[in-house]
Amino acid sequence: MVNLTPVLPAIIPLMALLYSRNLVEQSPPVTRNNFDSEYDFIVIGGGSAGAVVASRLSENSEWKVLLLEAGGSENIFTDIPLAAANLQMTPFDWAYQTEPQEAACYGLKNRRMHWPRGRVLGGSSVLNYMLYIRGNRRDYDNWARLGCYGWSYEEVLPYFIKSEDNTDSRYALNGYHGVGGYLTVSTPSMRTPIGSAFAEAGKYLGYAELDPNGPIQTGFSNPQGTIRNGARCSTAKAFLSPARNRTNLHVLTFAYVTKILFNDNKKAIGVKFERFSLTHVTYAKREIIVSCGSVNSPQLLMLSGIGPEEHLNSLHIPVIADLPVGNNLQDHIYPGVHFVIKMNVSIVQRRVVNAPNIMHYFRTGKSPLSILGGVEGLGFIKTKYANYSDDFPDFQIHLISGDLSSDDGQTFRRVQGITRDVWQKVYVPYLPNDTFSLYPVLLHPKSRGFIRLRSSDPYDPPKIDPRYLTHPDDILSMVDAMKIAIAV
Incomplete structure (x- = not known):
């Protein structure tokens, strides 16, 4: 939401001192420069999942584990x-972009959407907005019905609870945390009046205030996040830092895997x-x-010969297994609805970013x-x-106490890829005002896309085409979600 650049020169020494004193327990795991042959x-991938798996x-002290991460480590600003x-x-972001979209992204440069993906130890848990949402129980139950045995909601819930350290007594002992x-x-220590009013607004529409990770998900809440003492708690901090002294765990950063190696029996035996x-x-x-995440995993598999045979043959990649890798791509697209308010209560960069804060x-x-x-x-x-007979909401509204103009065009405009014309006509008029925004996120899109290799060069970004809004049902439900957001 903010750009800290204008005040950094004066406060970096103090920030470093305070950081070293108060957050030393969050220091990243010690990485290494040497590694074994086996x-x-x-x-x-040392991201949201890989850090946990490693x-x-x-x-098990009898097992020797190597974790390979293409990026580096976190720093004071990622916190x-x-x-x-x-x-x-x-450099923390792979900075992927989608292919130009036929039915969406009209206000973005070249009609391409930026897809942030973490290139850092901790992965996208270092880049994301830290919202702690596990998903709907029916998603897990559906996976189990499709053959992912052991992945039903009741089977995975104990592991969510086991991994969590919830610091809010209102949630910690309710049986789901x-x-x-x-x-x-944790629950953020600060809240604007806008945030305080949000759950009350939901009640007027018939939505209860509840814990979205509890027994019922449909409803409104002020979110919890993966934060520790007010700072981001990535999977690197949470799961790798406590393991820093294990001699059987080797963590290698800036190590970009380009190929999985197979033997004559098509068994994976090593990596390049x-x-x-x-x-x-x-x-x-x-x-x-x-x-490696939703983009790099299919990319690496296809580079290694696992993927659609016709596609791999076109790039002269020897086929190990003809599988639909990269198909059925789904992404939760969202529109934005912005509102002007007369009180100075939103998160505006020129008011929030100052040395005292x-x-x-x-x-x-x-x-x-x-x-x-x-x-x-x-x-x-x-x-x-x-x-309506099931607790399976189709949209998730995000309340942001500001809008894309709240930083005076310094960051959001750039990372979102907003065109000059849209910026001037839509967002510049908001600049003098306090605002808030509601973003209805489509949770179950019917539009389907794909990921494909652009070439056989592992450094060539893959083709990412989510084909946003190509299914008409997505448009219909999104229009209705925007009406609900306006009613809030």
């Missing part, structure tokens, strides 16, 4: 919740990766876990900088197209 397990595997948007289009786990979940312009190979005795934040973990990317409310709603 491991029991190789985990590719940590859990290394709890600031309100500055989440500033991390996009930086945990205390003492690795991942810290590049680090600082040098090519290396290491092998796995047991398993190789591909945990920043110093107070680094000293105590409290200030507007601790708000989750500016998101202060969540509303899980049902449009008229949803199944």
Whole structure:
């Protein structure tokens, strides 16, 4: 939500001192420059899932585990919740863009949407807005019905609880949250009057105020986030930092895996990766876990010969397995509805970003900088197209206490890719005002897209085409969701 650049020169020394004093327990795991020729397990990608998998595997001291991460480590700026948007289009971000969209993205440059993906130890848990939402129980139950045995909601819930350390007594002991786990979940210490009014507005529309990770999801809430003492708690901090002294866990950063190696029986036996312009190979005795995220995982699999045969043949990549890798791509697109308010209560950069607020934040973990990317409310709603007999909302409304003009055009305009014409006509008129925004997120899109290789070069970004709004039902439900957002 904010750009800290204007005041950094004067406060960096103080920030560093306070950070080292108060947040030392969050120091990242010690990475290394040397590695062995063979491991029991190789985990590719140290992100939201890979960091957890590597940590859990290394709890067995008899197993030797290698974690390979293409990016580096977090720093002091990635910890600031309100500055989440500033991390996009930086070295922490793969900075992917979709292909030009036929039915959407009319207000974006070249009709392409930016897809932020974390290129850092901790992955997208370092880039995201930290909202702690597990998903709907029916999603897990549907996976189980499709054959993912062991993945029903009742089967995975104990593991959510086990991994969590919830610091809010209102949630911690309600039977759906945990205390003492690795991942810290907290309620932000600060809230604007806009955030306080959001849940009350939901009640007027018939939506209860509730815990969206509890027994019922449909309703309104002020969100919890993966934050610890007011700072971002990524999976690197939560799961890798406690494992930093395990001699059987090797963490290698700036290691970009370009290919999975197979033997004559088509068993994955090793990986080829590049680090600082040098090519290396290491092998796995047991398993190789591909945990590179929704874009890089299919890209790596196809580069390694696992994917649609026709596509791989067109790029002269030897086929290991003809599988529909990269198909059925779905993304939760959202529109924005912005409102002008007459009170000076929203998160406006020129009012929030100042030396006292920043110093107070680094000293105590409290200030507007601790708000989750500016998101202060969540509303899980049902449009008229949803199944009202079931607790399966089809939209999630995000309340942000500001809009894309709240930083005077310094960051949001750039990372969103807003065209000059749209900026001038839509957002410039908001500049003198306080605002808030509601973003209805489509949870179950029917539009389907794909990911494909652009070439056989592992450094060539893949083609990402979500084909937004190509299914007419997505448009109908989105219009109804916007009507509900306006009613809020």
